[in-house]
Amino acid sequence: SAVISQKPSRDICQRGTSLTIQCQVDSQVTMMFWYRQQPGQSLTLIATANQGSEATYESGFVIDKFPISRPNLTFSTLTVSNMSPEDSSIYLCSAGNRGYPGEQYFGPGTRLTVT
Amino acid sequence: TQLLEQSPQFLSIQEGENLTVYCNSSSVFSSLQWYRQEPGEGPVLLVTVVTGGEVKKLKRLTFQFGDARKDSSLHITAAQTGDTGLYLCAGYKAAGNKLTFGGGTRVLVKP
Numbered sequence A: 001s002a003v004i005s006q007k008p009s010r011d012i013c014q015r016g017t018s019l020t021i022q023c024q025v026d027s028q029v030t031m032m033f034w035y036r037q038q039p040g041q042s043l044t045l046i047a048t049a050n051q052g053s054e055a056t057y058e059s060g061f062v063i064d065k066f067p068i069s070r071p072n073l074t075f076s077t078l079t080v081s082n083m084s085p086e087d088s089s090i091y092l093c094s095a096g097n098r099g100y101p102g103e104q105y106f107g108p109g110t111r112l113t114v115t
Numbered sequence B: 001t002q003l004l005e006q007s008p009q010f011l012s013i014q015e016g017e018n019l020t021v022y023c024n025s026s027s028v029f030s031s032l033q034w035y036r037q038e039p040g041e042g043p044v045l046l047v048t049v050v051t052g053g054e055v056k057k058l059k060r061l062t063f064q065f066g067d068a069r070k071d072s073s074l075h076i077t078a079a080q081t082g083d084t085g086l087y088l089c090a091g092y093k094a095a096g097n098k099l100t101f102g103g104g105t106r107v108l109v110k111p
Helices: none
Strands: A004-007 A010-013 A019-025 A031-037 A043-049 A068-072 A075-080 A089-096 A110-114 B005-007 B010-014 B019-024 B031-037 B044-049 B055-058 B061-065 B071-076 B085-093 B098-101 B105-110
Touching (some): A004 A089, A043 B098, B005 B085, B010 B019
Parallel strands (some): A010 A110
Antiparallel strands (some): A019 A075, A031 A043, A031 A089, B031 B044, B061 B071
């Protein structure tokens, strides 16, 4: 397993601004992911953070809106750019190792409110 | 369209009762995982099932993977208030190397 920490745990931001969320893993992992979740609902995958190369985005998510960095095997950032109230959500980072059985371990999440 | 359908979406029971949550798909998965999430926290991995027909027990929780590896169930015996949370199933396929999550089941166990 892996222990994941995220910063900040929550933030309230004004529309039009950007927020960068940090994710730190306590051990080297091959895979890191970013998800979005509305309270009480399921998870939607935003992108896979690839070390040393551009992230792989899911349908409906674009790099200009959600730029992601992954400079090494234990750290990644997600930026939510030019925020609007519709971006208010919980953002979760997860980590795991490539391949079967595909288990992922999650951070505590960042609760973002855009006013 | 959800590739993994969970049912029910919400379940409210009294402490001591039993409950079952279902996770169904038309797709075959290499493995399937169950997570529990409490408010303000990230999902926590409960179990991974990998073999068709497999049954795993974790104290009062019993997990089953369907023979065809398309569906799974989670059964809780004598539920406790600490079992309250959002239960998520997630299927893994080697192609794409990512998880597909079900819609989630909110469980409320009342004292």
